[in-house]
Amino acid sequence: MIYIIGAGAIGQALAVLLQNTGKEVVLVKSRQVQETQRDFQAIHVHVSGQLSQAAVKVASLATISFESGLILVTAKSFANSTIAAKLRGANQPVILLQNGLNIEQPFIDQHIRQLYRCVLLVTAQFNADGTVRFKPVSACPVGLVQGEQGMLDELVGQLDNPWFRFRSEQNIQPLIWKKVIANCVFNSICPLLDIDNGIFYKNEFALRMARNVIHECLAVAERQGVALSAQEVEDSLLSISRMSDGQFISTLQDIRNHRPTEIATLNAEIVSLAGDLPVPYTKLLGELTALKSQLNLL
Template sequence: MNASRIIRLAFPFILNYVVYYIYLFTPEIYPIMNKIYIIGYGAIGKVLAVALKLNGHEVCIIRGSIADAPPQLQEITVESASGNWPSTEIHIGSLQQFRSLEDGIIVLANKSFGNARLSEVLQSKVGNAPIVIMQNGLGVERSFIEKGFSNIYRTVLFATSQNLQDGLVRFKPVAASAVGVVKGNEQLLNETVEQLNTPQFPFRAEKSIQPVIWKKAISNCVFNSICPLLETDNGIFHRDENALALARRIIAECVEIAAAEGIRLHADEVEASLLQISRSSDGQLISTYQDILNKRETEIETLNLEVAAIAQRLHKQHVVRETRLLGELTLLKSKLHR
């Protein structure tokens, strides 16, 4: 094969990569209003990226913790109960490569302990674009409110995910995940949810998001402390009465603090939700336990320890003794394993 023929065959591939690199470094040249930027390279961000790409959206995963990661294409496969989704190539980049993110929706699927630093980095890049915080816990939006971001939305996830091996992620949806306004308006909320919602990974708009946040946070206080300490999977609560009895005590403590904050919840409803998640994600490891096994920092400080901090502020620290103790033990276990 002569040189001219090789050049003719290779030219389309070379051109595609040139355009891709230009797009990453100067995204404002290609203003795609339906672009979705997912910050965070964890399992849930990968699943969301694949679901959006399969439904025709322009999507890019941005590494939140690695500033200078080189841009790349990664093939990701999602394993679900109904079978594997088609393997999908996803663009992976870093924040340093983007001058602006104003032409799309910014989804935060990173670990919440990085929010303070991330809010500083994003201040000059986001403008009025909607930020959707897809994280567990209480108070995770605080840094973005303090920095004066215009449109802040919270997602409460009703799904679990787990990295199995390079490029393969397990996903177990339980129900449509709720998205609500922290700061902004309902029209933009509805438009944002419409963009994010797919058959594979459904979302819905929620007018009153705070009770939903608290209800899920209480379940997460249970899962993310008891499961790592027992070194077991999410299914323990529907399988073992003793584990469920401990969960009930944590739920009762947290529901009392929620009520003191003006959020009225019923313990039996929280328990029913916890058991639904336990059954649907039987065999799955909760994110905090995954983090401990992989020697990573956990988000327990936005769960049990944040509830304890709220109780302290309300002079009700005596109410959450077990919730706080389990959180402190989980934090200690995390530190000892790193």
């Protein structure tokens, strides 16, 4: 059994693609499932020019009892304290498919024995008709946070499929930081410009803004013991920008739909870790995005 906690675009896409490879899947919604809702939800995913669909079993986080199997967390990271409390002391492996720094801490605090992080190199968004548009960028690396390293390849084998690819990674922290730095760019500049991810490979001025954020974040990463080059981070950012051209970053989707965002685990977390290091671009862009999010919640 594979439980997916979080029924957003990523969670729904993954649920369909796994179920259509023969896996038994339960999509666990963070919010209460209404009594009028059926036990199964029909989900349609557009991927690689094809329509993939499945009737996926759904449940509520508040009432579900997790049996043996694998638990994936695709919900927004601000829900992690609630999710971790529900999973307290779980024996099942838990894989976090989320953005941000230090998002694993609530699960460590709740004594999750087998904890992993996945760096998402895909994009997904809901279409106006409720279907999901999914675009892969590259195979998503999965690495150990705490527990038994020997299970990693087996878990990745359960998840990997022709549309949503996964791979094992022995040293996940540099890749987490590389993606976080890219997300500090995408999740602040794109919402503020109200534009899709393709802006950075199309517009030199936007790319110069991105380079300022990358430079600041790299200094913070180095202080945390993570060595990355500006070129490899920029190359990753441009690759994501090209491959997800036309897709809207999750923070912009959330703002448009009057939902809370994850900016606190991105730019704001970088600022918190920076200490006396100057990070004015990262700070200002993050604060403006947080303000825009707050105003759209009113």
